[in-house]
Structures are given as structure tokens and as C-alpha cells.
Amino acid sequence: MRMRELLYIGKPVVIGTYEFTADLIVEFAREFDPHFFHTDPELAKQSLFGGLCASGWHTSAVCMRLSVNSLQQEDEDLRRRGEPVAKNGPSPGVRDIKWHKAVYPGDTITFVNEIREKRDSSRKGFGLLVTFNTGTNQKGELVYSAQGAVFVERRPA
Amino acid sequence: MSEIRYWYEDLTPGRVFHLGSRTVTADEIIHFANEFDPQEFHLDAEAGKASILGGLSASGWHSCAMWMRMFYDNLLHHSSSEGSPGVDLIEWRKPVRAGDVLFGTTTVVDSRPLKSRPGIGLVRMQHTVTNQNGDVVMFMENPGMFRMRAEAAA
Numbered sequence: 058m059r060m061r062e063l064l065y066i067g068k069p070v071v072i073g074t075y076e077f078t079a080d081l082i083v084e085f086a087r088e089f090d091p092h093f094f095h096t097d098p099e100l101a102k103q104s105l106f107g108g109l110c111a112s113g114w115h116t117s118a119v120c121m122r123l124s125v126n127s128l129q130q131e132d133e134d135l136r137r138r139g140e141p142v143a144k145n146g147p148s149p150g151v152r153d154i155k156w157h158k159a160v161y162p163g164d165t166i167t168f169v170n171e172i173r174e175k176r177d178s179s180r181k182g183f184g185l186l187v188t189f190n191t192g193t194n195q196k197g198e199l200v201y202s203a204q205g206a207v208f209v210e211r212r213p214a
Numbered sequence: 215m216s217e218i219r220y221w222y223e224d225l226t227p228g229r230v231f232h233l234g235s236r237t238v239t240a241d242e243i244i245h246f247a248n249e250f251d252p253q254e255f256h257l258d259a260e261a262g263k264a265s266i267l268g269g270l271s272a273s274g275w276h277s278c279a280m281w282m283r284m285f286y287d288n289l290l291h292h293s294s295s296e297g298s299p300g301v302d303l304i305e306w307r308k309p310v311r312a313g314d315v316l317f318g319t320t321t322v323v324d325s326r327p328l329k330s331r332p333g334i335g336l337v338r339m340q341h342t343v344t345n346q347n348g349d350v351v352m353f354m355e356n357p358g359m360f361r362m363r364a365e366a367a368a
Contacts, residue, residue, distance in 0.1 A: 089279040091286060092295065105296045105331065105359065113298065114282055118250040118275045125252055145253065146266045147306070148274055154301040180266060208266060 069171040069191075073123035077111050079162035085115040110159035116166070116201050117154060120190050123168045146183050146208025154203040158194070166192045166200060173204075183208040220293035222335035222360040225322050233284040233318030238272060240312035246276040271309035277316075277352050278304065281343050284318045294361035296334060301356040308351045315346040323355070333362050 079098065086095030090112035094104035101109040132142045160166060174187040186209050192201030240259075247256035251273035254261035262270035272280075310316065323338040336357045343352040 088283070090282045092290065092297065094297065105334065112282070113300070114275070114279050118279065121273070121275050122250045122252075129252075144265075147253075147255065147271070147309075149307075150274075150303070150305040151301070152303055154304070156298070156300050183266070 066172050066175070069169045069189075070127070072127040072168050072170045074165055074167045075119045075123065076165045077115070077119075077160050077162060079109060082109060082111045082115065082160075082162060085118070086112050090114055106159040108159075108161060110161050113154070113156040113201075116156065116160055116192060117203065119166070120168050120192060120201065120203070124170055124190070127170065141212075143210040143212070146180065146210070148205060148207045149185075150206060152204045154201075156201060158198055158200045160192075160194070160200055164200075165195045167194075168192045168201075178208060180208055182211055184211050185209075218292065218294050220289065220360075222294065222325065222327075222337065222362045225293075225325055225337045225360060227322050227324050229322045231289045231320045233281075233288040233320060235318075236280055236284055236316050238280065238310055238312060238314045238316060240270060243270060243272045243276065243310075243312055246279070247273050251275055267309045269309065269311055271311055274304070274306040274352075277306065277310050277343070278354075280316065281318055281341065281352065281354075284316070285320065285341070288318070289320060290358075296359040296361055298356055298358045299336075301354060303353070303355045305353040306351070307353060308345070308349050310345070310351050314351075316351070317344050318342070319344075327362070328359070331359070334359050335362055 083096050086092065094101040094106050094110060095112045098109040128145060135142045169191045171189045172186055173189050176185040176187065178185040186207050188205040188207065190203050190205060191199060194200050244257055255265035255267050255271060256273045259270045319342045321340045323340055325335055325337040328334045328336050337360055338355070338357045341354040342350055345351050
């Protein structure tokens with residue numbers, strides 16, 4: 058596998074920050090998760106969350122986007138140095154997604170990725186990385202965590 | 215909010231809900247991927263063919279989002295849903311491709327009142343998404359929070 062994974066195992070890396078505006082929250086929710094507490098600021102006050110908040114799937118999708126940005130930036134850096142770049146495969150799934158706290162309009166979430174483990178996989182030429190993501194709001198409160206997995210190309214033997 | 219047909223008390227273990235169907239288009243696969251998961255096998259047919267997935271395929275998070283809309287329209291919209299604290303497990307078992315027709319089924323596993331939130335119960339569910347060939351493309355387990363009937367909560 059590529060060098061960066063050897064270097065980064067067990068080391069949390071900030072992959073980016075994202076501000077959840079009311080417009081972005083409502084736009085995502087109208088398409089995919091139109092609960093009243095994700096789409097209607099007035100009605101949302103009567104919900105458990107006490108106000109408009111982001112769909113958990115929106116938070117997960119944003120975390121994915123920042124992960125991809127971060128990986129593509131690393132690939133770019135490797136290419137610039139003339140080093141081989143391993144292909145990333147898809148993911149077989151995710152465990153233990155926790156939307157610990159609601160994400161409200163104006164919250165800025167900082168996402169972190171940590172590679173926890175490398176495993177063999179049944180996919181020829183690919184290994185599996187087990188990852189752990191977190192999201193923390195501007196007050197330092199944990200709002201999101203999830204354990205992911207992704208296939209990554211092995212170095213040619 | 216529409217009229218509530220399903221309260222916490224109605225979501226009894228073993229109860230099964232069908233979530234209808236949804237056809238997936240190449241445009242929406244690419245649109246979602248451009249915004250949230252711009253990996254080449256979610257953006258480009260040729261790159262998809264060259265990948266493990268064997269063709270242009272939806273981001274797993276897009277599959278979750280499409281399923282969420284089916285779950286909302288066919289069950290949560292008619293329920294006392296108060297959201298969810300998370301998802302225990304998501305398995306993306308097979309690629310979801312343009313032209314696929316997705317079918318969702320939700321089965322209630324168990325339920326319990328939440329001590330920390332009077333009047334709210336936690337309902338654990340299993341969700342299966344199959345395609346037009348009968349293949350399971352996604353499997354999930356997650357708990358949802360549902361309000362109890364007013365008389366029970368009082």
C-alpha cells in the first residue's frame with residue numbers, strides 16, 4: 058500500500074471544515090430527508106432538537122466530500138513528486154455512525170480522519186483500510202463519529 | 215407534518231413496512247457525486263468500468279440518501295418520528311447503477327422507552343434495499359426515536 062498509510066496509521070488528521078448554513082441544511086433535507094426539523098425553522102422549535110438542524114445524512118455526506126478532497130490532494134502531491142499513486146476502491150460499508158449532537162445553522166464542523174487498521178481483503182490487488190471519522194463543532198463538542206472502511210490498491214509485488 | 219398513523223406503540227417487533235420503489239438515473243448519480251463524493255467511478259462511465267465496481271455506480275452515501283427519502287415518504291412522514299441518534303451498520307453489498315430500480319423494506323427488531331426523554335421511545339429497525347434483480351444492494355440497522363401516543367406519555 059502507499060506510503061502515506063504506513064505513516065498515518067493511528068494518527069488523526071484534520072481533513073477540513075464546513076459551515077452548515079440554513080440554506081444548505083434545508084436544500085439537502087428537501088431532497089432526501091424532509092423531516093420538519095430539517096426543513097421548517099418554525100415547526101422545528103417543537104422538535105426534540107429545539108430548532109432547525111441538519112439531516113445526519115447531510116453531515117455524513119459532507120464528511121465524505123472532505124475525505125475525498127483530502128485524498129485527492131495527497132494524490133496530487135504524490136504525482137508532483139513523481140511517486141506512484143494507488144487507486145482507491147469503493148467502500149464495503151460503515152459502522153457505528155453516531156450523530157452525537159444536532160448540527161444547527163451557522164455551526165462550523167471540523168472533520169478528522171484517522172486510519173485505524175489495515176486488513177487483507179478478498180479483492181485481488183486490494184487491501185482494506187479501517188478508518189475513523191469525527192466531526193466537532195466550533196464549541197469543541199463532538200457532533201459526529203463513524204467507523205469506515207475502504208479498499209486501497211496494493212503495491213505491485 | 216401529516217396526520218400521524220404510526221406512533222411508538224405501533225412499531226411492534228416483527229412489523230414489516232414496504233417503502234415503495236425508486237428508479238436511479240445517471241444524472242442524479244453524477245450530480246450527487248459532484249457535490250459529495252467526486253471519485254471517478256461515481257462520475258464517469260468509462261472510469262466506472264475500469265474500477266472494482268465495473269460501471270458507473272452511485273456513491274454509497276447517495277444510496278443512503280435515496281433510501282432515506284423512500285423511508286421518509288413511505289413511513290416516517292406518517293409517523294411520530296423525532297429523528298435518529300445514528301446507524302449501527304451499513305453494508306453496501308452491490309453497486310447501485312443507473313437504471314436500477316430500488317425497493318426498500320423495513321422490519322422492526324425491538325423497542326424500548328427512553329429514560330432520558332420521557333414520552334419518546336427508541337425503535338431498532340433493519341432495512342433492506344434490493345434491486346430489480348432481487349439482489350440485496352444495501353443492508354442497514356439503526357434505531358429511530360418516536361414519540362408515544364399523548365395519553366401514554368401523560
